[in-house]
Amino acid sequence: MCALNSKIPVGPVDKKWTDYKDHALLVNPSNKRSIDVIVIGSGLAGASAAASLAEMGYAVKCFCFQDSPRRAHSIAAQGGINAAKNYKNDGDSTYRLFYDTIKGGDYRAREANVHRLAEVSAAIIDQCVAQGVPFAREYGGLLDNRSFGGTQVQRTFYAAGQTGQQLLLGAYSALSKEISKGSVKMYNRHEMMDVVNVNGKTRGVIVRNLVTGKIERHGGHAVLLCTGGYGNVFFLSTNAMGCNVSAAWKAHKRGAYFGNPCYTQIHPTCIPVSGDHQSKLTLMSESLRNDGRIWVPAKLEDAKAIQQGKKKATELAEADRDYYLERRYPAFGNLVPRDVASRAAKERCDAGHGVNATGEAVFLDYAAAFERYGHIEANKRNLVNADSATIIAMGKEVVKEKYGNLFDMYQQITGENPYEVPMKIYPAVHYTMGGLWVDYELMTTVPGLYALGEANFSDHGANRLGASALMQGLADGYFVIPYTIGNYLANDIRTGKIPTDTPEFDEAEKAVKDRISFFVNNKGTRTVDHFHKRLGKVMWDKCGMARNAKGLTEAVGEIRAIREEFWKDVRVPGSESDFNPELEKACRVADFLELAELMCLDALSREESCGGHFREEHQTEEGEAKRDDVGMAFVSAWEFAGDPGKAVLHKEELVYENIKVVQRSYK
Amino acid sequence: MADHGMKLTLKIWRQKGPKDAGKLVDYPVTDVSPDMSFLEMLDVLNEQLVMKGEEPVAFDHDCREGICGMCSLYINGRAHGPQTGITTCQLHMRSFNDGDTIYIEPWRAEAFPVIKDLVVDRSAFDRIIQAGGYISVNTGAAQDANCLPVNKKDADAAFSAAMCIGCGACVATCKNASAMLFVSAKVSQLALLPQGRIEAEERVLNMVQQMDVEGFGNCTNTGACEVECPKGISLQNIARLNREYLSAALMSEK
Numbered sequence: 001m002c003a004l005n006s007k008i009p010v011g012p013v014d015k016k017w018t019d020y021k022d023h024a025l026l027v028n029p030s031n032k033r034s035i036d037v038i039v040i041g042s043g044l045a046g047a048s049a050a051a052s053l054a055e056m057g058y059a060v061k062c063f064c065f066q067d068s069p070r071r072a073h074s075i076a077a078q079g080g081i082n083a084a085k086n087y088k089n090d091g092d093s094t095y096r097l098f099y100d101t102i103k104g105g106d107y108r109a110r111e112a113n114v115h116r117l118a119e120v121s122a123a124i125i126d127q128c129v130a131q132g133v134p135f136a137r138e139y140g141g142l143l144d145n146r147s148f149g150g151t152q153v154q155r156t157f158y159a160a161g162q163t164g165q166q167l168l169l170g171a172y173s174a175l176s177k178e179i180s181k182g183s184v185k186m187y188n189r190h191e192m193m194d195v196v197n198v199n200g201k202t203r204g205v206i207v208r209n210l211v212t213g214k215i216e217r218h219g220g221h222a223v224l225l226c227t228g229g230y231g232n233v234f235f236l237s238t239n240a241m242g243c244n245v246s247a248a249w250k251a252h253k254r255g256a257y258f259g260n261p262c263y264t265q266i267h268p269t270c271i272p273v274s275g276d277h278q279s280k281l282t283l284m285s286e287s288l289r290n291d292g293r294i295w296v297p298a299k300l301e302d303a304k305a306i307q308q309g310k311k312k313a314t315e316l317a318e319a320d321r322d323y324y325l326e327r328r329y330p331a332f333g334n335l336v337p338r339d340v341a342s343r344a345a346k347e348r349c350d351a352g353h354g355v356n357a358t359g360e361a362v363f364l365d366y367a368a369a370f371e372r373y374g375h376i377e378a379n380k381r382n383l384v385n386a387d388s389a390t391i392i393a394m395g396k397e398v399v400k401e402k403y404g405n406l407f408d409m410y411q412q413i414t415g416e417n418p419y420e421v422p423m424k425i426y427p428a429v430h431y432t433m434g435g436l437w438v439d440y441e442l443m444t445t446v447p448g449l450y451a452l453g454e455a456n457f458s459d460h461g462a463n464r465l466g467a468s469a470l471m472q473g474l475a476d477g478y479f480v481i482p483y484t485i486g487n488y489l490a491n492d493i494r495t496g497k498i499p500t501d502t503p504e505f506d507e508a509e510k511a512v513k514d515r516i517s518f519f520v521n522n523k524g525t526r527t528v529d530h531f532h533k534r535l536g537k538v539m540w541d542k543c544g545m546a547r548n549a550k551g552l553t554e555a556v557g558e559i560r561a562i563r564e565e566f567w568k569d570v571r572v573p574g575s576e577s578d579f580n581p582e583l584e585k586a587c588r589v590a591d592f593l594e595l596a597e598l599m600c601l602d603a604l605s606r607e608e609s610c611g612g613h614f615r616e617e618h619q620t621e622e623g624e625a626k627r628d629d630v631g632m633a634f635v636s637a638w639e640f641a642g643d644p645g646k647a648v649l650h651k652e653e654l655v656y657e658n659i660k661v662v663q664r665s666y667k
Numbered sequence: 668m669a670d671h672g673m674k675l676t677l678k679i680w681r682q683k684g685p686k687d688a689g690k691l692v693d694y695p696v697t698d699v700s701p702d703m704s705f706l707e708m709l710d711v712l713n714e715q716l717v718m719k720g721e722e723p724v725a726f727d728h729d730c731r732e733g734i735c736g737m738c739s740l741y742i743n744g745r746a747h748g749p750q751t752g753i754t755t756c757q758l759h760m761r762s763f764n765d766g767d768t769i770y771i772e773p774w775r776a777e778a779f780p781v782i783k784d785l786v787v788d789r790s791a792f793d794r795i796i797q798a799g800g801y802i803s804v805n806t807g808a809a810q811d812a813n814c815l816p817v818n819k820k821d822a823d824a825a826f827s828a829a830m831c832i833g834c835g836a837c838v839a840t841c842k843n844a845s846a847m848l849f850v851s852a853k854v855s856q857l858a859l860l861p862q863g864r865i866e867a868e869e870r871v872l873n874m875v876q877q878m879d880v881e882g883f884g885n886c887t888n889t890g891a892c893e894v895e896c897p898k899g900i901s902l903q904n905i906a907r908l909n910r911e912y913l914s915a916a917l918m919s920e921k
Contacts, residue, residue, distance in 0.1 A: 048806075051806070052805075052806040055805045055806055066729060066735070066737060067727060067737060067788070067789055067790070068789065068790065068792065068793050068833065069793075070736070070793075070796075070833055071729055071730075071735040071736060071737050072735075073729070073730060073735070075730065075734050075735050076730045076732055076734050076735065085812070085813075087813060123807070123809070125812045126809040126810065126811055126812045127804075127806060127807070127809045128812075129809065129812040129815065129862070130802065130804040130808070130809035130810070130812075130862055131801070131802050131804055131862075132801075132802045132825075132856065132857050132860050132862055132863050134822055134823075134825040134826035134829050134856065134860065135812075135822075136822075136826075137816075137817055137819050137822040137823075138819065139819050140816065141816030141817050141818055141819065141822075142813045142816055143812055143813060159826055159829075160826065162734070162830060164734075165734055165830070165832075166826070166829060169829065172796070173796065173800055173801035173802070174801060174804075174806070176793070176796045176797045176800060176801055177797075177801040177803060179793075179797050180797040180798065186793075188790060188793070211782055238732075240729040240730040240731065240735060241728060241729055241730075241731060242729050274702045275700055275702055275703070277700060277702075277703045277707045277708075277710070277711060278707070279704070279706070279707050279710055279731060280731045280732075282731075282732050283732075408752070409732070409733065409757070412753055412757050412759065413704075413757070413759065415701075415702075415759070415761055478806045478807075479806070479807075482806065482807075525718075527714050527717045527718065529710070529714060530714075571717060571718075573716075573717050573720070573721070573722050573723060574722050574723075578684075578783075579725055579782055579783045579786065581723070581725060582713075582717065582723060
């Protein structure tokens, strides 16, 4: 196995990418036609990569488990996409986007990658507009921007609360264009079951046709995993039901190191859990923090009365409300980064100030916004003597225009009208910064195996800023991989078609078939979800928003016990040669049960608090995260060694030459 | 929750495979909380079926927040159930009453064959998009985004059309199983934007042709699609599609 070589080009940070592109190897157009590239996943990273590589001439196969590539979970991203366009004339620049992302990531991301991300960000917006993505515009016909957490400039492009949908449909249209030409062969309802390595290089995949159950072999000169994050290890998260770690985990077991598995993003603005039946959590876009104010009752007796339904939020006087984010972080207020906002909510709720029956919720209040927008509207319409009811009504209209779909969604789920009573929110698992370790070229530690988008660990350090996931997914697919993959494939032009009738494919296929046949024949007594829910609870309680050595050590033991029980007692109905969703779930949960242990080991070994990783042993007197920049400024890259508990830690030192590393402060 | 749980009778379409005959099967469910989503209620049923050694009910779903377009149930004779403006995954059990009988069926249309139980094959929609639902711009070839101002009214109208999630409720609810609302949404989005005008004629002709090839029915302007569309895609898009098609067909040299 190769040692960690991040392949960061030499030279000043703002010249590295240009210099790399100037010297990377190329594959000429006629040779590209005989090179097969396999893309797993059709979200922003996968669809953009598959389309772009096909346009260049590579023979691409793309696989997704959904019924159409347009369903990938990128579609659910609400708020927006960052780009250093400086259209607002407010001082934005490539450097500032780079700086904000590194700082937001709590100084645990690689400088060279993040700078490249900032450099290509502007071209993403150009590309999407050319594809017909209907971004929000101003009356002059030019693009609008809004602000997002962790930044002081307005650089977020958006399409109402459906930015992810619009960007994904843009990438899907580009992909469809290539499918129609035959340059991409699309496989819907197919799930990757394993990667196949031949002589140390990844040369193909084993997939399962989810409709017929047929196991297929596909050979390729390179395989790109664009398979998203692993938030569903917590059972409850904002991820789609099908989101899973299996492709990445299989790659890990075949030699790809796993980077920073413990870095999980807990999003502060989600609809709180309502009961045991809950199957997923719904995010309320971070953009709501632009105009909403977050608070809890200042007095414990008020909180208790609200929890018991004896008092209403609207009955509390201004002086009895604690706008804790504005109090603790006056410079950023309600727009502090996600990790900070989430922990602050947990801190207040743990102290007994939560506001629903479970005590795990805080208010997100739009009353002040209704009034503020109402006054602006009254001024615009020259209504000098408008009474307060008219002003509030006009303000609600403005808010409806901006956030109407989110308010409707809230009402649909909770049965409460957010125009009349403040919304209740609580943090929930949303995104995983960790993922497969990749070098500057997005290649994992296995030659020929790449990871793009959320599936890799690369750009967000220990905490991702809002509106940066869409940016990274599309950057990787549209503007990074098309340049870096040639540098590898240029050496493959004489290889010829990859044969799939080799012992390596035989072995991988047999292992897949054995596992599937085990599941459908194991007459256990518990359902897959039973184990998944238990695993999720352990992870949320002990490897969630706050972690400590005792809890993590216990979690490792509990996860091992659940895993052992799962393999003895799981029941999967139906047949292997049929459409069988329970079987799909069983295969995915089996991998979550292994990943979970590695996450806890990683969290245990990271003796500091940074970003989404908060170790209770490492905090300041004020309860803020305390990093250890001397001992812990590295990426943890874990090598699989036969059992998740035996994983071997490799370290990639993080060197900051262009940013002064300081304790993050949003005060 | 058990104290105020609802008791319901579900009548669910069960069909083993595309070629098998299907039928409605009764399933009683108890302890249903009004805070559950409709799909969570089906999750509970499926857990019980698995424990009883029966095959769970297959249904499509993924994001469970109304945006991926994967869920697709025909509930009590209506696409996505009794509420308007939402998908099945956003439907909550507080929309039903204790003691209700609920009929749950798949989308029914020749172009959407049943795969199993409530799961249908909607790949016809993908092929319609592949026939022209894109702008032929390659990665890297775009000019600066603000070089192309777009009238806000047009941009907003394009966005409203682009909100289509491709779920197929319009087809399922139409007595002709027409896909006109779906096709018109994409044609409109791109026809309303200057960058989409360049290929507008070819696009509308090719997409309509593919729609016909797939076996979708004709539009007779009943307007049912607009009523049942979870994203409020307007019938005006069909009017625009007809205009675009007519003018393209007249101008076409094909």
